[in-house]
């Protein structure tokens with residue numbers, strides 16, 4: 001069974017986790033990891049929108065290889081899989097147990113969290129390329145400057161430590177960054193969790209839909225692969241993923257949407273909280289509802305429709321990439 005992945009340290013760690021689980025489920029199975037370099041990885045400057053968003057950049061090439069039979073499965077961070085496109089010939093056949101879903105703060109060595117907190121971030125440049133994180137940061141630390149900052153997780157931290165500037169698509173540059181906000185799960189997977197100085201709770205910074213969940217995709221009609229992947233499926237992460245992604249679907253959220261969503265399970269009950277934020281940080285709509293854990297899409301739909309009722313569509317439209325850019 002060949003599993004395709006991007007070749008960043010984080011992606012490889014995630015794919016190795018899939019391979020480990022597959023080998024435990026079936027010790028006779030021969031699992032091979034096939035590394036892809038995608039357009040998104042080669043271009044470290046643009047804001048990714050030119051490639052049709054994060055998902056478009058990282059996902060399209062690997063999917064083609066799967067459709068062509070060169071691969072049987074593809075590793076995705078569920079968070080990076082677009083919620084507003086249909087792929088009828090492909091299916092997410094397994095979701096791994098969810099890792100930490102929250103975001104975390106990483107500081108340049110020598111800087112102090114106490115100073116950062118006491119000043120509400122005044123004088124600090126915080127790097128992120130996620131509209132959602134930028135929006136929360138502007139709410140939480142109104143005195144800080146949020147700058148565009150990108151790169152694979154390990155190289156992003158290396159850029160922070162070296163004090164590198166970030167080049168911008170228009171030829172300018174920003175930085176250096178004093179701090180980064182990144183997913184705890186990603187930092188854990190590349191062994192960089194010790195760099196975390198503060199964990200944002202999911203209450204203070206609601207994560208991206210699907211954050212912390214590794215997904216395995218395959219061709220819908222490939223029943224042999226689906227059978228293998230069914231064995232490593234985590235039911236709880238699947239239920240949460242379905243609820244959270246239904247919100248994206250209802251809102252027609254694109255990859256760079258300022259949308260957050262997080263589901264938790266307690267017995268037979270699921271709680272789903274989702275929010276839509278204005279990048280400037282001035283508008284914020286949040287909805288939290290409870291429902292039956294075994295009807296996740298119903299709950300996701302209710303939350304999504306409630307967000308729309310409260311004005312979500314207009315905020316999302318403002319951050320939507322130009323239609324043309326999807327073809328570039």
Ligand SMILES: NCc1[nH]cc(CCC(=O)O)c1CC(=O)O
Nearest residue numbers: 077079182183185186211212213
């Ligand atoms: N777009 C990058 C990305 N995609 C998935 C993760 C890790 C978190 C996850 O698995 O959800 C990250 C890094 C980050 O957001 O800091």
